[in-house]
Amino acid sequence: xxxxxxxxxxxxxxxxxxxxxxxxxxxxxxxxxxxxxxxxxxxxxxxxxxxxxxxxxxxxxxxxxxxxxxxxxxxxxxxxxxxxxxxxxxxxxxxxxxxxxxxxxxxxxxx
Amino acid sequence: xxxxxxxxxxxxxxxxxxxxxxxxxxxxxxxxxxxxxxxxxxxxxxxxxxxxxxxxxxxxxxxxxxxxxxxxxxxxxxxxxxxxxxxxxxxxxxxxxxxxxxxxxxxxxxxxx
Numbered sequence: 001x002x003x004x005x006x007x008x009x010x011x012x013x014x015x016x017x018x019x020x021x022x023x024x025x026x027x028x029x030x031x032x033x034x035x036x037x038x039x040x041x042x043x044x045x046x047x048x049x050x051x052x053x054x055x056x057x058x059x060x061x062x063x064x065x066x067x068x069x070x071x072x073x074x075x076x077x078x079x080x081x082x083x084x085x086x087x088x089x090x091x092x093x094x095x096x097x098x099x100x101x102x103x104x105x106x107x108x109x110x111x
Numbered sequence: 112x113x114x115x116x117x118x119x120x121x122x123x124x125x126x127x128x129x130x131x132x133x134x135x136x137x138x139x140x141x142x143x144x145x146x147x148x149x150x151x152x153x154x155x156x157x158x159x160x161x162x163x164x165x166x167x168x169x170x171x172x173x174x175x176x177x178x179x180x181x182x183x184x185x186x187x188x189x190x191x192x193x194x195x196x197x198x199x200x201x202x203x204x205x206x207x208x209x210x211x212x213x214x215x216x217x218x219x220x221x222x223x224x
Contacts, residue, residue, distance in 0.1 A: 004154075033212075040120075042200055042214035043155070090154050099145060100212060102154030 002026055006091050006103035013081040013110045021076040021106050023091030029101070031094050032074040033058075034066060036087040037105075043090060049074055050096075081110045123221040130188040132218045134201035137182060146175060146186045147200045149217070155200060158186070188220075196222045 004025045013019055023032065030051050035043040045058030049068040063085060065077045074093075078085060086109050092100040124130045136144070143162040147155035161168045161175045161184075168175050174187040184201050198217040205213065 099157035
């Protein structure tokens with residue numbers, strides 16, 4: 001049981017490049033989330049999903065897109081990376097109520 | 112507006128002492144609250160939660176207190192150990208067209224040996 005995994009762990013992009021972050025969970029959770037965490041700050045919700053095939057905007061969705069084609073996977077896309085998107089990205093999952101289980105994070109730097 | 116915040120950004124305690132980390136919230140309609148611990152380079156990890164119909168809950172060496180009158184939440188860690196050094200987040204859970212959690216900025220706990 002791996003829990004929540006994220007790939008890649010680190011990535012450096014140039015401004016304007018695109019990339020996709022992959023999140024996978026093996027706990028059969030319905031809900032999945034993408035957060036970003038900036039230095040000295042808490043987690044901010046980017047997008048979330050309440051089930052396969054559904055997505056919704058969180059607090060800071062601009063510049064990101066997501067897809068949930070399979071229940072176990074939640075993809076976060078950056079269409080045209082900007083330096084303001086330099087951050088650590090965390091994926092999480094849970095059932096409707098209860099604690100969220102977090103992945104180890106992806107550290108993204110946009111130059 | 113809705114907010115979850117912490118009173119102190121950093122807390123330094125002596126090993127063996129008790130630690131108290133505080134949190135303020137503003138949304139009285141929340142379902143329940145969770146404390147998370149985040150060690151350096153890792154994702155947040157669940158510590159303990161409490162529902163809005165409770166005012167106290169105890170775990171192993173940790174206790175969460177909820178005061179709905181003043182919208183205040185605290186995490187007490189007994190006999191603080193070096194392994195407790197981390198950033199602690201309180202989080203507020205709300206149901207509004209989905210299930211979302213709002214995190215506070217976090218308190219960094221330093222444990223001095």
